[in-house]
Amino acid sequence: MNKDLSKEYKEAVMNDLPDLWGRIEAAIDAEENAKTNGNETPTSNVINFSKPENNTVNTANKYAVNAYDNEPVKSQTQKKKKFRIPAWVFVAVPSAAILLLVIIPVGFMMMLGGMGSKMSAPTTTANYAYDASPAAPTTTAEAATEYYDAAATCDEPAVSEATEYYEEDSTQEYKNAVSDYDFTLGQDKLEGLQGLMENFDGTKSDSASSLAPTEREADSRVINDSVTVKFLSVYENEEGKKLADIEIVGVYGDYLVIPEDFDGFEAGETITAYLKPDFKDADFTEDAEYDCIINFVPDDEICYEIEFKTPSRTEDY
Amino acid sequence: MTQEKFSECINRIKNKDKSGLKDIYDEYLGYIYSIIYGVVNQRENAEDVTQDFFVKLYNMAETMELKDSHKTFLATIARNMAIDFMRKNSRQVAVDDFIEEGIEPVANDKVEETVIGDMTVTEALATLSEKERQVVSMKILSDMTFAEISEALGVPMGTITWRYQEAIKKLRRLGYE
Numbered sequence A: 001m002n003k004d005l006s007k008e009y010k011e012a013v014m015n016d017l018p019d020l021w022g023r024i025e026a027a028i029d030a031e032e033n034a035k036t037n038g039n040e041t042p043t044s045n046v047i048n049f050s051k052p053e054n055n056t057v058n059t060a061n062k063y064a065v066n067a068y069d070n071e072p073v074k075s076q077t078q079k080k081k082k083f084r085i086p087a088w089v090f091v092a093v094p095s096a097a098i099l100l101l102v103i104i105p106v107g108f109m110m111m112l113g114g115m116g117s118k119m120s121a122p123t124t125t126a127n128y129a130y131d132a133s134p135a136a137p138t139t140t141a142e143a144a145t146e147y148y149d150a151a152a153t154c155d156e157p158a159v160s161e162a163t164e165y166y167e168e169d170s171t172q173e174y175k176n177a178v179s180d181y182d183f184t185l186g187q188d189k190l191e192g193l194q195g196l197m198e199n200f201d202g203t204k205s206d207s208a209s210s211l212a213p214t215e216r217e218a219d220s221r222v223i224n225d226s227v228t229v230k231f232l233s234v235y236e237n238e239e240g241k242k243l244a245d246i247e248i249v250g251v252y253g254d255y256l257v258i259p260e261d262f263d264g265f266e267a268g269e270t271i272t273a274y275l276k277p278d279f280k281d282a283d284f285t286e287d288a289e290y291d292c293i294i295n296f297v298p299d300d301e302i303c304y305e306i307e308f309k310t311p312s313r314t315e316d317y
Numbered sequence B: 001m002t003q004e005k006f007s008e009c010i011n012r013i014k015n016k017d018k019s020g021l022k023d024i025y026d027e028y029l030g031y032i033y034s035i036i037y038g039v040v041n042q043r044e045n046a047e048d049v050t051q052d053f054f055v056k057l058y059n060m061a062e063t064m065e066l067k068d069s070h071k072t073f074l075a076t077i078a079r080n081m082a083i084d085f086m087r088k089n090s091r092q093v094a095v096d097d098f099i100e101e102g103i104e105p106v107a108n109d110k111v112e113e114t115v116i117g118d119m120t121v122t123e124a125l126a127t128l129s130e131k132e133r134q135v136v137s138m139k140i141l142s143d144m145t146f147a148e149i150s151e152a153l154g155v156p157m158g159t160i161t162w163r164y165q166e167a168i169k170k171l172r173r174l175g176y177e
Helices: A005-015 A021-040 A062-066 A076-082 A087-132 A134-150 A157-203 A313-317 B003-014 B018-040 B042-064 B070-088 B112-117 B121-126 B130-140 B146-153 B157-173
Strands: A227-235 A242-253 A269-273 A289-296 A304-306
Touching: A005 A021, A005 B121, A005 B130, A021 A242, A021 B018, A134 A269, A134 A304, A227 B146, A289 B112, B003 B018, B003 B042, B003 B070, B018 B042, B018 B070, B018 B130, B130 B157
Parallel strands: A269 A304
Antiparallel strands: A227 A242, A227 A289, A242 A269, A289 A304
16 A cells, blocks of 8 residues: 655644744844844943933943943043053064064074984995995995005005995996885885775776875765666756666675665666767667666766676677 | 735835735745755754844835745745755754754664664665765755855865765665655
8 A cells, every 4th residue: 555655744743733823923022122122221331320220221322331330431442541552562573472482493404404314324335334234334335444444554546446336336226225215115005006096986097186085075975886777768958967776686796885874776666777978879679688887976866877787798689 | 825825915014014924934934944954954044044034025115126036036035045044053063953853863774664664764864875865955945056065165066966866775774655
């Protein structure tokens, strides 16, 4: 037994209608009173200097309440003048704060950074060289020892030879080390990114931007549901896009789905979907079954797009 | 209510005669309330917005110029006020006591035909998720298009359509078409 959802829902709400007339009338009266009172006695800025016994007390007006004392009334501005801060303070205090909090720490950090880089550079180079070729430092150290020995004995040709060997050797090692290091790192990163992209939405992506979907994107990701469908009718809409009314015959395989709460397609369900442009010229046999993928189209009322699971099958159509 | 009758009511309101508003209230309370309820999905809030709607109508009568059908005009104002309210109260209260009377969501495969047959619309709606119920309410009660719902909720239209279809699918299992 099928029931009419729309009719019953409307009836349920209608049966539960509140009586709001009293509230509405009261609200209108209150507004009108406020308007009338507002026009007659704009009390917000009125200062009453009379004694309380002769006047109606307006507790909302603090100036009037202050005036009940016989002391001369002082305005807020007059009171403020007592505590007036010299103008230079407004310039000096922020400047000092900026100097203390920003300029000095930044300068200090830069100084430290400069020293640090000078100190750390040779170490890093040596580390790269060591990583690339564990034997290299030994060779270099031997060359250096030869250099110092030669220098100590004032043997000029020996010094020159040792220097050349040392320079060539260390430069070459450094280059090798850097190229090896970068290559390894880049390869790891690339593989990591690709893996992450594949796991995230089931498709390979060209852009790393898909790694950080916005909330809106996360709400409307692509589904890929493997289904067998029958084409009931194929037609074009006003925009010239090809649409198909399809009946889901069977569902198999897994699907990756967002938006949430999707239970998957059900056999016997009928949906309308866009036909992927690649297949717009294909002919469809009535009652024939086709294996398809259904994608989610986020910004459209017809939120499905259908494509064929095996493109070669379109040759038969 | 005919267009002439409505204009006559507005003229009475212009003369500060509340009976003009009362006539409109009597005629359209249900219509306006259900539109607003469809968007805000909570009884107290719907009552507040409905009250504000009639007060606003009373205040704007003087400057009102009707070009289209007054019913469409009233519906547009009511819908916009409800959407404004919903946006201001960003934590949307979508579960209503009207729907939420201690009903547990029903496991679809365990429900017997007799139980399904006896299920009221409020019980059936209680089986939907909040988001689904909101889309169904906006679509059915407020008579909004998917594009309007999408704009009001700031959610892609495909998602709205999707939620609606999922909701309808669940309700169909419970005997609602």
